[in-house]
Amino acid sequence: MSLLFVTLAPDKAVAVEYDCTTEEQVFAQALNQQPQDQGVFVQNMVRDTALDSNCLPPPTGHSLRWSTAHMRAPNSADWAEVGWKSYWSPQQTSHVFDFFWETGEGYLQTGGAELAADNYVNTWMYFKVLNVGSDVWKFYIDYNRDGQYEYIQPPNGARVTNMTLGWPQSETGRRGATVYYDHFSQLKYKSPAGVWYYWSGVFDRADTDYDYHCHKDASTEYEVHTPNTDHLPGSPNYCG
Numbered sequence: 147m148s149l150l151f152v153t154l155a156p157d158k159a160v161a162v163e164y165d166c167t168t169e170e171q172v173f174a175q176a177l178n179q180q181p182q183d184q185g186v187f188v189q190n191m192v193r194d195t196a197l198d199s200n201c202l203p204p205p206t207g208h209s210l211r212w213s214t215a216h217m218r219a220p221n222s223a224d225w226a227e228v229g230w231k232s233y234w235s236p237q238q239t240s241h242v243f244d245f246f247w248e249t250g251e252g253y254l255q256t257g258g259a260e261l262a263a264d265n266y267v268n269t270w271m272y273f274k275v276l277n278v279g280s281d282v283w284k285f286y287i288d289y290n291r292d293g294q295y296e297y298i299q300p301p302n303g304a305r306v307t308n309m310t311l312g313w314p315q316s317e318t319g320r321r322g323a324t325v326y327y328d329h330f331s332q333l334k335y336k337s338p339a340g341v342w343y344y345w346s347g348v349f350d351r352a353d354t355d356y357d358y359h360c361h362k363d364a365s366t367e368y369e370v371h372t373p374n375t376d377h378l379p380g381s382p383n384y385c386g
Contacts, residue, residue: 166201177347185336186314198322203234228285259299360385
């Protein structure tokens, strides 16, 4: 999902509760990486959490919860991502889950391939974003973690003007008073030479959610949940 990065200390972020349009996000990034990598790999679980009942379902309303594997351009304004999202059913009686891909150039977003993900709730899976030449990016999901990746649309990849390499990141997001917990692991990036490496650490790249923060478990693993002292500088769980 979209975000133009600004520098904010985690506890200085301002959230607007019950705002069903504003995106609140936590972005993590591979520690000490430069915006020169070809791809990102994450393990993540499709999770069912409480959605804000004040928010409407699409097409009037929006997705209320999402997680992605995310590549961010050197200019920090453009991106390419793949992941899952959830929102209300038309009568707001149940939650709907989709897989999706998305690219963005500033505030201009393009996306699609909203494949049904309802049968994968509470399932760990792999998500991968790859540069396949010039400014073209492709999006993959391994539903069973068996190395059998499905490439989802568009057929020839998605172009992101002037984004040939980027920062490897992962994203957790919500709208309104939606509740969430998230967990990323086995985090990897693809180097300019085309070699996959594990992240050497987790850096809290951007946090615009006052209520939820990054909590590092290992150099390649972190959780997003409500704050306690383990998300602050100096803690062994600090993402930074």
